[in-house]
Amino acid sequence: MGSVVVVVLWVVMALFCYVVVSEPLQDKQALLDFLSKIPHENRVQWNSSVSVCSWVGVECDANNSFVYSLRLPGVGLVGEIPPNTLSRLSQLRVLSLRSNRLSGQIPQDLSQLKLIRNLYLQNNDFSGVLPTSITELPRLTRLDVSNNKLSGNVPFLLNNLTHLTGLFLEKNNFSGSLPNLHIATLQNFNVSYNNLNGSIPETLGKLFSADSFRGNLDLCGYPLPSCNNSFFPTPTPAPSTIISPPESPFKESHKKLSKPAIIAISVACSLILLVLLLLILFLCLHRRKSAGPAKPPKPVIPRGSAATAGVGDTGTSSSKDDIGAGSAEAERNKLVFLDAGIYSFDLEDLLRASAEVLGKGSVGTSYKAVLEEGTTVVVKRLKDVVVTKREFEVQMEGLGKVKHENIVPLRAFYYSKDEKLLVYDFMPAGSLSALLHGSRGSGRTPLDWDNRMKIALSAARGLAHLHVAGKVVHGNIKASNILLRTDLEACVSDFGLNPLFGTSTPPNRVAGYRAPEVMETRKSTFKSDVYSFGVLLLELLTGKAPNQASLGEEGIDLPRWVQSVVREEWTAEVFDVELMRFQNIEEEMVQLLQIAMACVSTVPDQRPGIQEVVRMIEDMNRAETDDGLRQSSDDPSKGSDGQTPPQGSRTPLSGGLTP
Structure with missing residues (x-):
């Protein structure tokens, strides 16, 4: 019996010793070195006397044999990441230091984290270039360095990250041209609000929307406006496209002509014009002489004759076609205004206006159009409209009646087979x-x-x-x-x-x-x-x-x-x-x-x-x-027409925020 007790005690002590030592001591020391060398607020209080796997923001593997994940978002870390600290977490898969006040360059020694998959450094103050050592992380799937102060070029070597699914470089100071990235796994990509220039590589332009590239003033090409400055640009020219009148084929010469050359050209043009006039006069006289006496009118065929049925129907049909064609042509150039007297321009004035692309959205492209008389409006060119002209007109007329001081009014619309345009007031403060x-x-x-x-x-x-x-x-x-x-x-x-x-x-x-x-x-x-x-x-x-x-x-x-x-x-x-x-x-x-x-x-x-x-x-x-903090706003439940919305059922708010 005593031997059994001894064996049980030995097993218990062995298990206890295993639990005590079952933690990654090297990783623990690396994290303690990191925290001791970087200024931080008191939100991170790691107790060295307990297991590293129980620390805030630290996650270990199932056996507590190594640190698997380190997440310290918004905990008040300040300054540069100390070298030779985090890079010692050799088994790390996830590193998140977002939303702190980290600065300096992104450490080169992060390249030692060969197994890392997710790296989140956004919303800090990192500066300098994006280190090429980042491109040496073979298993990296998501890289986010947005909202920093990084500069220089976007490295072409990012193509080495063949498992990358998300790349977020927006809101930095990256410059130069955008490299052609051929990463088959890439699903999310954003380089907006940098200083990039040149044309967008075709492979990236086809995969990602304009939101991924906007905010780079010198970046152009699909899905952003093309690299020319034409009004209402389209990817491929088409006869139905509404554009500015074509430029004259006669381009002004940079060299001035001499006075004798000008006189010679004037005399030659006058002689050519005179010959043309004489030729036209001769043709008119010749046609009049060759024309015989007027033919007598055809006899009137009484109504009801079988012979009249075909002639009468054909004549009526032809007349309707002619009238319809003329009406369609007139209607095609009609800009329909929903507020009489607000604006006084027509479609031709609009097409002659200078235009600037404001943005491409989910329903079409918006342009700022400045007309010759100085009026500024916003023209939205719709895409993928599927309703008929009558349905379009009914919808627009209904929307045109909606008036409120906090609604941008619809002023006019245009509908043709190939173009659908909406005209709004221009809002100078932007979006x-x-x-x-x-x-x-x-x-x-x-x-x-x-x-x-x-x-x-x-x-x-x-x-x-x-x-x-x-x-x-x-x-x-x-x-x-x-x-x-x-x-x-x-x-x-x-x-x-x-x-x-x-x-x-x-x-x-x-x-x-x-x-x-x-x-x-x-x-x-x-x-x-x-x-x-x-x-x-x-x-x-x-x-x-x-x-x-x-x-x-x-x-x-x-x-x-x-x-x-x-x-x-x-x-x-x-x-x-x-x-x-x-x-x-x-x-x-x-x-x-x-x-x-x-x-x-x-x-x-x-x-x-x-x-x-x-x-x-x-x-x-x-x-x-x-409380005397600030003045009360006007009654937000009333529109500019004084109408008060009906009383709705009040939805209680719980004290907490967790769903």
């Missing part, structure tokens, strides 16, 4: 997308909290008027469709266009804003608009674009990313770093975050109506006024 996600380098003026609240409230008012007074589903709510006046009041644009395109393409085509049910039904509703508006509120709060797949380590969408961060009790890390400089707004940010999360509920019936969203935001402003 919310450009204001919020433009270059965040030095010299940028951050969008403060008061203006973000103003934009949220005014955009909600515009959308509420669409839903309640206009009975119109927007169908494509996104930041680029929220245009701004000079006082930063928001105006909703591009509304009600989805019925023009049928059901072959899902409405609200930017996936980051699309409600879950739209993927299945392919139909936008008032509730799906509310979901998209909720994503827009999250965009205002986080400063992150929802159509960037780099929000989370696995490319999750913006609502799910916010939920995951809140679930880890790092709620403060949700908010845009540019808002951190403003004082006493934390409670308001959380309140707006609660409203946004109610809007993005996955169950449509659990989302509030947009008029209820307006009232909740208004209540925030009213509370601020009661």
Whole structure:
């Protein structure tokens, strides 16, 4: 019996010793060296007396034999990454240091992490070039260095990363031409808002949308505007394309002609003109002499004669064809105005205007057109319209009646077999997308909290008027469709266009804003608009674009990313770093975050109506006024016509944010 007890005790002690020593001591020391050498806030408190596998942000493999993942997003790391620290984690698969204040160059010794798959360094202050050592990581699948200050060329050696599925280089200072990347596995790619120039390689242009390349002023080629400056450009010329009048084939010579040459040319032209006139006169006289006497009129055939049936029908048909052809020609050049007296130009004036591409969206391309008399408008050239002319006209006339101070009015439209154009007012302050996600380098003026609240409230008012007074589903709510006046009041644009395109393409085509049910039904509703508006509120709060797949380590969408961060009790890390400089707004940010999360509920019936969203935001402003913080806004539930939307059912907000 005693021997059995001894054996049991020996086994227990062996197991205890195994548990004690079953942790990667070398990895533990590397992480302790890293933390001791880099300035940081107190959010990371690793206890050396416990297993490294239990530390915050550290994940080990199933046997606790090596550190598998290191995730330290937004924990207050400052300065340069100490050399010979993280590079010693030889078995590391995931490294996330995003949303800190790391600076200096990206360490060359990261090339020692031969097994790493996901590397996330976005939203820091890294500078210098993207080290070529990064291209020596054979298993790398996702690389995100967006929102830094990296410069130099985009390395051609990125082609060595043959397993890469996501590459995010946006919002840096990369320059030069874009290399031709032939990575068969690449699914997500973004180089927007850099200083790149030249033409987009054909392989990349075919795979990715304009959002992946915009913000590079000297970058051109499909899917951006072509590398010429023609008005209404198209990839291939076609006779139906609306373009500016062709240039004269006679080009002005750079050398001035002498006076004798000018006189000789004038005399020669005069003689040629005189000969032509004499020839025309001779032909007219000859034709008159050769023409015989006028033929007598045919006898009138009485009605009812069988012989008249064919002649009469043919004559009537021919007459209708002639009239129809003339009417069609006149109608083809008709620009239909929905507001008499607002503008006084016609289609020819519009085609002569100088044009600048503002952007390519899911429904077409928008141009800023400056007419000869100085009027500036926005022309949207629609693509993939499937409805008939009558259906198009009825839809446009209905949209033209929607008037509100927070809605961009539709002023005119044009329909022909080959072209469909819409004319809107020009908004000089641009879009919310450009204001919020433009270059965040030095010299940028951050969008403060008061203006973000103003934009949220005014955009909600515009959308509420669409839903309640206009009975119109927007169908494509996104930041680029929220245009701004000079006082930063928001105006909703591009509304009600989805019925023009049928059901072959899902409405609200930017996936980051699309409600879950739209993927299945392919139909936008008032509730799906509310979901998209909720994503827009999250965009205002986080400063992150929802159509960037780099929000989370696995490319999750913006609502799910916010939920995951809140679930880890790092709620403060949700908010845009540019808002951190403003004082006493934390409670308001959380309140707006609660409203946004109610809007993005996955169950449509659990989302509030947009008029209820307006009232909740208004209540925030009213509370601020009661506290003496800022003036109250006007009643957001009333449109410019004074109409008050009907009272909706109030959707309660839970105290927490986790779904």
